[in-house]
Amino acid sequence: MVRSIAFQLTDEESRSVPNVVTRTFLVNDMTANVLFDSSAAQYLVSFALSKKFSDTSGALDYPLEVEIAYDHTVSAPSVHIYCVLELFYEKYLVDLVPIPLRGTKIIVGMDWLS
Numbered sequence: 001m002v003r004s005i006a007f008q009l010t011d012e013e014s015r016s017v018p019n020v021v022t023r024t025f026l027v028n029d030m031t032a033n034v035l036f037d038s039s040a041a042q043y044l045v046s047f048a049l050s051k052k053f054s055d056t057s058g059a060l061d062y063p064l065e066v067e068i069a070y071d072h073t074v075s076a077p078s079v080h081i082y083c084v085l086e087l088f089y090e091k092y093l094v095d096l097v098p099i100p101l102r103g104t105k106i107i108v109g110m111d112w113l114s
Contacts, residue, residue, distance in 0.1 A: 028053055033105045035050040040109035043094050045080065047100035056080050066099050074099055
């Protein structure tokens with residue numbers, strides 16, 4: 001079992017957090033609210049958006065236990081592999097773990113920028 005934490009932030013709340021940036025980008029040719037979080041260890045996607053993905057899902061080796069709200073943990077057993085995140089006309093392949101998030105949201109760590 002792998003553990004992670006995901007914060008439920010609104011757009012307004014995310015503006016006041018210094019290590020978080022939000023913007024709308026394309027993921028698999030669909031508009032998504034992408035939250036870039038320098039403290040995120042996993043790449044996560046809302047159920048609402050992941051249901052629109054083509055069949056690119058697979059099972060994780062170990063379920064990901066994600067704390068999404070004060071002591072509320074969900075188990076995420078699957079991952080959408082090779083999703084295309086388009087940032088300013090550049091395309092990046094990312095693997096996204098579906099969890100319950102509000103709206104069509106994606107949380108992305110910023111480790112891939114280095």
